[in-house]
Ligand SMILES: Nc1ncnc2c1ncn2[C@@H]1O[C@H](COP(=O)(O)OP(=O)(O)OP(=O)(O)O)[C@@H](O)[C@H]1O
């Protein structure tokens with residue numbers, strides 16, 4: 001079954017770590033810099049998540065996302081550098097524009113936090129199969145129904161796309177021009193919608209029946225098909241990650 | 257010999273570095289042709305390339321002189337029709353008649369003529385009474401017949417059938433054989449992929465054996481079936497009649513029941 005997924009096969013260390021640990025890392029990489037709201041903390045996590053992107057050998061695939069968000073961040077840099085409320089110390093001038101140190105620092109902080117989040121999430125999605133993540137969550141006690149809804153959502157789009165491809169082929173094969181001008185393609189596409197939706201409804205119904213005959217709704221405790229041999233240190237890692245979160249909360253309360 | 261299809265040094269890969277077809281060159285004339293080979297040999301891929309649904313990774317295919325890389329699939333459909341292996345990949349209309357009319361309507365642009373052709377094709381496969389049914393309310397075997405009718409109704413010069421006899425009972429088989437014979441009589445090139453060797457022996461003049469992306473054997477059906485050793489390499493069996501004849505110690509390759517009967521009668525008289 002095809003998934004809507006950015007996962008790519010690999011054998012980096014991060015591919016071998018279990019999905020929950022990676023998910024936990026994403027949560028912590030986002031929360032801790034918020035809880036302890038200093039530039040140093042943001043920078044620390046930014047460095048860690050960037051390193052992990054390299055360890056996961058996912059730099060090439062993260063780069064497009066980074067460059068796209070850089071567009072936004074450059075505008076932030078401009079606006080804050082020019083107009084930040086606490087602007088006092090001029091840093092440099094560009095033609096008629098004066099950029100201030102305070103604004104630039106503030107914008108850099110935002111940038112580092114955004115890149116940190118992007119990198120952390122990239123590590124997760126580029127090294128984890130969605131189905132593995134969902135299965136791991138279900139193992140941790142998330143309801144299988146919710147797991148199923150998530151995995152269906154990820155499956156339905158590629159499934160629709162392949163149905164559309166199949167029907168397009170069938171139409172081309174019988175003389176309907178589907179290439180070329182916009183009107184031609186629109187004309188081919190409209191009669192497609194009906195069967196595409198109908199076919200996916202039919203397969204949804206069939207899938208529901210297939211699940212039912214295999215006891216999906218059974219109240220018995222379920223076993224799992226895949227006993228994935230993840231890195232044996234994952235428990236240690238998870239405890240460490242949670243400890244970091246707890247410490248940061250305590251730190252925040254104490255230093256208030 | 258008038259050439260209908262020319263294939264030149266054709267190679268094809270779905271994924272990089274994994275060639276499904278390797279440097280195939282051949283010519284089709286009007287002789288009805290069977291393509292055989294084990295699962296995954298590349299038969300479906302090959303006919304999809306002929307049809308223009310896939311484009312060669314390297315090499316050239318000419319359908320009645322048109323290079324499939326240079327014209328659209330829709331344009332080619334006037335000349336070459338393909339009945340898909342799985343009818344569900346082909347059927348998308350709400351009634352059998354509409355389904356069968358879809359092709360001729362695209363080519364002819366004349367509704368009355370299209371309907372006439374469609375009804376004729378449905379009669380040919382014996383579905384004239386089921387014209388207004390939703391195709392998905394038919395069983396798989398009837399759906400396969402619908403998909404055959406929807407190509408026949410377009411009246412192309414080349415008709416390719418991808419495993420037409422799957423899920424067919426004796427009656428369905430007979431219908432399909434008759435359709436093929438009728439198409440042959442009309443002077444059309446019929447190419448069929450099949451796993452049914454008896455069907456090959458009975459109907460087709462020429463047989464091509466595909467194995468792991470190359471052509472292992474190509475020739476007169478009788479000649480191909482006399483190469484038992486090579487066929488074994490491709491995990492293919494002889495037609496039942498030929499097997500029986502071998503067991504009877506007959507040296508010749510006999511293909512049909514009638515041939516075997518004639519042979520036995522003749523020999524009895526001689527002894
Ligand atoms: N859409 C596709 N994408 C990638 N690989 C494919 C695709 N379709 C087929 N293949 C692969 O190409 C090879 C040839 O497949 P093909 O369907 O042409 O075989 P076939 O001879 O028609 O087999 P069968 O007798 O089972 O119908 C197989 O290894 C198959 O897995």
Ligand SMILES: [Mg+2]
Nearest residue numbers: 299300301341
């Ligand atoms: Mg096939």
